[in-house]
Amino acid sequence: MKSNYFVSKELFLSSTGNAFQKFSPKYAFSNPVMATVWVGTLLLLFQILYRIILGEPLRNELPIFFWLVLTLFFANFAESVAEGRGKARADSLRKTRSSTITKKVNAVGDKNFTEITSSELKVGDIVLVEAGSIIPCDGEVILGIASVDESAVTGESAPVIRESGGDRSAVTGGTKVISDYLYIQITAKPGESFIDKMISMIEGASRQKTPNEIALGILLFALTILFFLGVVTLIPVANFVGNQIGQKWNFDFSVWLALFVCLIPTTIAALLSAIGISGMERLIRYNVIAKSGKAVEAAGDIHVLLLDKTGTITLGNREAHQFYPVDGVTEEELADAAQLSSLSDETPEGRSIVVLAKQKYAIRERNLNALDVRWIPFSASTRMSGVEVYENGLEVRNIRKGAFDSIKKHIESLGGVVSDKNQLVIEQISRKGSTPILVSEGKKLLGVIELKDIVKGGLKERFGYLRRMGIRTVMITGDNPLTAAAIAAEAGVDDFIAEATPEAKLKRIREEQANGYLVAMIGDGTNDAPALAQSDVGVAMNTGTQTAREAGNMIDLDSNPSKLIEIVEIGKQLLMTRGALTTFSIANDVAKYFAILPALFLPLAPLNIMQLSSPDNAILSAVIFNALVIPALIPLSLRGVKYVPKSPDQALLRNFLIYGGGGMVFPFFGIKLIDVILSGGIL
Known part of the structure; x- marks a missing residue:
């Protein structure tokens, strides 16, 4: 088996140790079905000790006891392997939680600092x-912009941009700044960081069973009770049949227990937790x-996927895509003025x-040191920025850049005029889903810059695949309907919601639900955050805010919205x-029932269709088979059944034919093979 799907040597050894630890009563009784096996095995141990003390001969109690212990061990081992594979990732994250020396400052922009360890930081401190x-x-x-290496968290080598304001301001402890600088306000106590929470989630210490898992557990326990009653009735039935044919059967406790364990649903009960x-x-x-x-x-089981546009479908920052000069102005002249007005603009749009x-x-x-310049910073009231250039105290250039109305x-x-022809160009850019930014010098319009939202690569094909899986995709954005339609x-x-507010997102989710x-x-x-919390599956991008990550019930460390395909497939x-x-x-x-029960009544030869050698070998063969089938299915429970898009009816038929049919046939061959080996003295 490939190591990705099963276990390394280190994981095998650690899982073996954990499997033995899980023999404790506290753990054993967390699984009702396996708890009955645990109790029965303990009672059989007492019977064996009792007979040894009294000097009574043992029949087949010891081999049955041995294989029942292995049954419990394999069940524990399956869960230990599943837990261990997650804990391996947790250990790699734990290595990032070193006690880091950091520079604490008293205020934003302060160059004077005090070096302290990360464990001394408090919520609200500035570093x-x-x-x-x-x-x-x-x-x-809260100040600055820098490239940050988050490979310790995401495993991806490409750095990300973190800056003050907006939705890319959250930073994670243990990641590394690789350019420039950042002033950061601490939002988490030591031991309560994002990585700490991830470690806790991965290790599954507080993993709760799902409603489906609980319901299936109840069903399996009910089947266990039914099989218990069925096996108990075998005693009077056997005595009655024995009286009729003149032979008395002695149902020893070990035989009764082995039959009970073989007939209850131990296989799925042993693997249920590992599957989850x-x-x-x-x-x-x-x-x-x-x-x-x-x-x-x-x-x-999801039917509808809602995606925020900015940062999820698009890269999050608009980029300059094209220069559109007006008549009488060359594109190079427009580019020169646009660049000059953007040199002090530290926003992603300005840099682009x-x-x-x-x-x-x-x-x-x-x-710029050779120029006498006066920068005009962007203002929310004017919605413009720009630059004024002076020579010998006289203004030689006055450039403005901003929204159309401004x-x-x-x-x-x-005293200038913006012609209708220029307004037509602006409308055409808007219809494409882009944002027009105008550039003027003095009272003359030089042209328009097209800022384009960049849709993440490969999304269209991935959304098409989701559509084939029966999932509708809905884009949510605060943009106007024209821009939203173009990006959609x-x-x-499949659909979009324009000019969406947090309330509108919540309303749409509740309507769908x-x-x-x-x-x-x-x-x-x-x-x-409110929509992430309300949805059945809330996937927060790791590049997003702390609030969003807290609200979601999943966190995508790669911040790739098309990852939902893998999430759905794994679900x-x-x-x-x-x-x-x-x-x-x-x-x-059911197959084991028909395979071994007739062998217990060997005088009724026609019932022993498998021609098992003896009642003792029949029951022991069944116990061995019952134990070995659990580890045989561990790789499948860890890897999962391969997902192939099918209707529920087709999936049910496939399960019935492959796994139902295999479950019916496999025990006949397996038990017969083990019986041949036992009768030949090999085991």
């Missing part, structure tokens, strides 16, 4: 983290942390304008695996 330093604890960027844990562990391999097994299970001018016309940044008003205040078409979503649909929501901003895998192994287990129990 300065410079290039090459580790971020000591979770926090919010492995579903969460498989998500971890895709860099998605699930806070509960319920979320993974719900992901397998500088880069586009450099790429298209090799316009390099100027020596620039038009500015030009008209200076480019991304390939009221119609009986399960809803998944993907978001990254604080304004997405469906979990449900299909549980259904397949339940089908196999029940069919397996």
Whole structure:
């Protein structure tokens, strides 16, 4: 088996030790079905000791006891392996929680600092983290912009941008600043950081069973009671049949117990917990942390996916895409003025304008020290920014950059005019889903910069695959309907909600849920938090705010919205695996019933269709088979049944034919083979 699907040497050894620890009564009684096996095995041990003390001969109690202990061990081992695979990831995260020396400052922008350890930090403290330093604890960027290496958390080598304001201000303790600097306000106490919470979630210390898992557990326990009653009735039935044919059967306790254990649904009961844990562990391999097994299970049944546009469908920052000069102005002249007005603009949009001018016309940044410039910062009231250049105290250039209404008003205040033809260009840019930014010099309009939302690569194909899985995709954005429609078409979503407020998102989710649909929501901003909390599956982008990550019940460490395909597939895998192994287990129990019960009444030769050698070998063969089938199915429970898009009816038929049929046939061959080996003296 591939190591990805099963165990390494280290995991095998640690899981073996944990499996023996799980023999404790406290753990044993957490699984009602296996608890009956545990109690029965203990009673058999007492019987063996009693007979040894009295000097009575043992029949087949010792081998039955041995294989019942192995049955319990294999059940514990399955869960230990599933837990261990998740804990391996937790150990790698734990290594990032070193006690980091950090620079604590008294105020934002302060260059004077005191060096303290990360464990001494308190919520509200402000730290300065410079290039090459580790971020000591979770926090919010309140000043600065920098590239941050989050590979310790996400496993991805590409750095991300973190900056003050907006939805990219959250930083995680243990990650590394690789350029510039950040002033960070601490938002988490030591021991309560995002990584600490991830470790706790991965280790599954507080993993709760899902409703489906609980219901299945109740069903299995009910079947156990029924089989218990059925096996108990074998004693008077055997005595009655024996009287009729003149032979008395002596049902020893070990025989009765072995028959009981073989007939109850031990296979699925032993693997049930491992299936749930492995579903969460498989998500971890895709860099998605699930806070509960319920979320993974719900992901397998979702009908509607809501996605926030900015940062989820798009890259989050608009980029300069094209320069559109007006008549009488060259594109290079427009690019030159646009770049000059953007040199002091530290926003991603401003930097992209500088880069586009450099790429298209090799316009390099100027020596600003040689110029007498006055920067006009962006103002929410004017919705413009710009620059004024002076020579010998006289103004030689007066450039403004901003929204259409603001620039038009500015030009008209200076006696200029924005023609209808120019307004037509602006409308065309808006229809494409882009944002027009106007550039003017004095009272003359130079042209328009097209800022384009960049849709993340490969999304259209991935959304098409979701559609084939029966999942509708809905984009949510605060943009106007025109812009929203253009981006929705480019991304390939089925529907969109424009000019959406947090209240509108909540309303849409509740409407879908009221119609009986399960809803998944993907978001990254604080304004997405209510919708993430309300949805059945809330996937928060790791690049988003702390509030969003707290509200979601899953966290995508790669911040890739198309990851939902893997999340849904793993959810469906979990449900299909549980259904397949339940089908196999029940069919397996029925087959064992018909395989070994007739052998207990060997004088009735026609009933012994498998021609088992003796009642003792028949019962021991069944016990051995019952124990060995559990480890044989561990790889399947960890890997999961391969998901193939099918209707529920087709999936049910597939389960019935493959796993139901296999469960019926496999025991006949397995028990017969073991009987041949036993009768030949090999075991």
